[in-house]
Amino acid sequence: MANSTGNAFDFKLFRRLLGYTNPYKWTFYFVAVAAILLSFFAVARPYLLRLTIDDSIIPQDNENLVFYISLMFAALFLEVIFQFLFIYFANWLGQEVIRDLRVNLFKHMLQFKMKYFDQSAVGRLVTRAVSDIETIASIFSEGLFVIASDLLKMLVILIFMFYNSWELTLLVLTVMPFILYATRVFQKKMKIAFEDVRNQVANLNTFVQERITGMKIVQLFTREKVEYENFRNINDKHRKAWVKTVWYNSIFFPIAEMSTSITIGLIVWYGGLRVVDNDAISLGVIIMFIELAQMLFRPLRQIADKFNTLQMGMVAANRVFGILDTEESIADTGTTTVDHLKGEIEFEEVRFGYNEAEEVLKGVSFKAKAGETIAIVGATGAGKSTVINLLNRFYEINSGRILVDGIDIRDITLKSLRAEIAVVLQNVFLFADTIMNNITLHNPGVTEEDVIKAAKEIGVHDFIASLPNAYHYNVKERGVMLSSGQRQLISFLRAYVSNPSILVLDEATSSVDSYSEQLIQDATDKITEGRTSIVIAHRLATIKKADRILVMDAGEIVEMGTHQELLKVQNGYYKNLYEVQFMAEESV
Known part of the structure; x- marks a missing residue:
């Protein structure tokens, strides 16, 4: 420069x-x-x-x-x-x-x-x-x-x-x-x-x-x-x-x-x-x-x-x-192109910080078998979303390895890796375009018939069909013409039509109505079926259905197990979290 x-x-x-x-x-x-x-x-x-x-x-x-x-x-x-x-x-x-x-x-x-x-x-x-x-x-x-x-x-x-x-x-x-x-x-x-x-x-x-x-x-x-x-x-x-x-x-x-x-x-x-x-x-x-x-x-x-x-x-x-002249891109030096993954994920002593002075993940290790649903819970700032960011290689890890189907993700081409991972983020971003284009993102390989079929499968077709111009309804900038729950449903459909091997969900239903929440729950059940899923869980129903739960605190996995197993841990982090956050939900 x-x-x-x-x-x-x-x-x-x-x-x-x-x-x-x-x-x-x-x-x-x-x-x-x-x-x-x-x-x-x-x-x-x-x-x-x-x-x-x-x-x-x-x-x-x-x-x-x-x-x-x-x-x-x-x-x-x-x-x-x-x-x-x-x-x-x-x-x-x-x-x-x-x-x-x-x-x-x-x-x-x-x-x-x-x-x-x-x-x-x-x-x-x-x-x-x-x-x-x-x-x-x-x-x-x-x-x-x-x-x-x-x-x-x-x-x-x-x-x-x-x-x-x-x-x-x-x-x-x-x-x-x-x-x-x-x-x-x-x-x-x-x-x-x-x-x-x-x-x-x-x-x-x-x-x-x-x-x-x-x-x-x-x-x-x-x-x-x-x-x-x-x-x-x-x-x-x-x-x-x-x-x-x-x-x-x-x-x-x-x-x-x-x-x-x-x-x-x-x-x-x-x-x-x-x-x-x-x-x-x-x-x-x-x-x-x-x-x-x-x-x-x-x-x-x-x-x-x-x-x-x-x-x-x-x-x-x-x-x-x-x-x-700014060299801030992820080094796409991978030579392996993956077409369809089984979905096995492994973190080996992964350390990472958004800046050098503060480490966010401190030697995180876990393994998700193909087809498993892994729920991640923990307080704000525990490092849950960071796990998702690193899996997609939005950031480079400081040390350790992240493996998918036994292959280091740094050895896989970025395009093929991200094509196999679909993400539903907590804050949904929609472009000032039609619902159809926001779902397909102008991918010529996804037809309107594919989108309608997928929408019916996860139960969101009726909601879209009720809108003016249905799938060709323009949601305007950031999707302001839709409610937060509706935007979330669109993001679920966007993830589903891409037919990913690995699904990542950063769920958010605290600000949606009960009807949208039920649709989101049904959609979650459908799109996680038969594929490896990592879920940052905010709902008890999702946590209880998970094959395993990772409990994170201050950048470390402090507990790991099923819902029932973790409840048996005396003075355990998850048990305390469950009693404070989820017990009232379960009683309702």
Whole structure:
């Protein structure tokens, strides 16, 4: 990742970005050729204007006048055509590059460990994938090629000016060092300013995304006024960052305009004296030099402006490449592809911590035979959900082994491993899409007939059929159009249609109605039938039906056995838990 410094330009980062133009090299070359041609058209018009004045207007030659005016129209027409092609294909190239870059970025983020997302703000990642990459497009549409074209245009103009009058050219160049220095200082200041702007944009996006997502909490705890003030402060920092760029622009551009005016004054003064003395300089040459001087300084002012755009694009590219350079993916080095597992699971002295300072699992060992249902109980923070996360390789274990059918899961390809494990999480996530698409997740191997058949088998078909448009009912963002119990049923059906070898259930019925709870219980019985299941149990019925119960406390398995066996343990952890948590449920 390129460092964010005050340097005016990062060529290493720029070369890396240019690598994305390789698939479109012919378009790149065409835009470059168009830029070269535009630089020659730039000097053609002032030169034709000089000829028109010296060879037609002053000697009053009407025939030559019509001829030169026709040439000027032709040059202008060709310049307009190539300007159009230049702008169109430069923008087209920019959009192609950011499309490829955005796809690469999203693909890269799909491989990240859960730990990366645990530690990264969603709004910041959205900023990188959307607005930052869009800003990169301006490097090609308004930055790189325009700057290159302007620089080439300035070079051609200078050569042409020297060829026609070295004295007038030197007069023009006396002002050039001053404006070049001002431009250099301006570029450095704008680089720092735009870094601050992008930081504040990311902060603003993150804040707004989190507050909109958590609006219910904001309103429940009457935090509207506090969050409003917080937003005003963040928004004010964003404004101040932009005002800094406006301040630099308001200083630079008047200086550039003044430099142009001084240059024109010098040309008129010196050239006018030479014309009066009947020297070699003609009136046409003076007019041409005034035109050329304006054309020379105008790109210089535009280059500074376009460099702002280029700087913003480079800052955005720096941030995007920062994510692309992040190595936070699970190492998919497995060579074994599993098609269908028996479902035997074994944890051997597994140790793990979400951070190095705190170990969550402390040497956990257990074995689940194929077809068994294992219930895991324990207090919050005991490590129950961590067992599920590690089985799916969302995180890498610190030590020990996790075996499936006797194979270390690190030796199995991630895709085939996760294809054999279906998970029903406590907090169900549904996309803003139809129920059908939320169940199949656009898997072409699962048809609508398969989904309806599975829904009937686990007893949720009637509930779905009662909804408007049934299986094609759009549940909106996060499934807000459904109750928590209904969302849970959809997640059970999603797991069931995938026909997994291993099923993991993080049950949650504390916030669902009794009717949904009964449907969930029936669905649980159906989908656990004949397959290995690991259940984080919150209901007594599920625990009692389990073949074995693992009792966890502070990252360790403290007891293991059937429901009846564990109740016989005097002062046992499970017995105490049962008496406190489950006895009332059983009596009901």
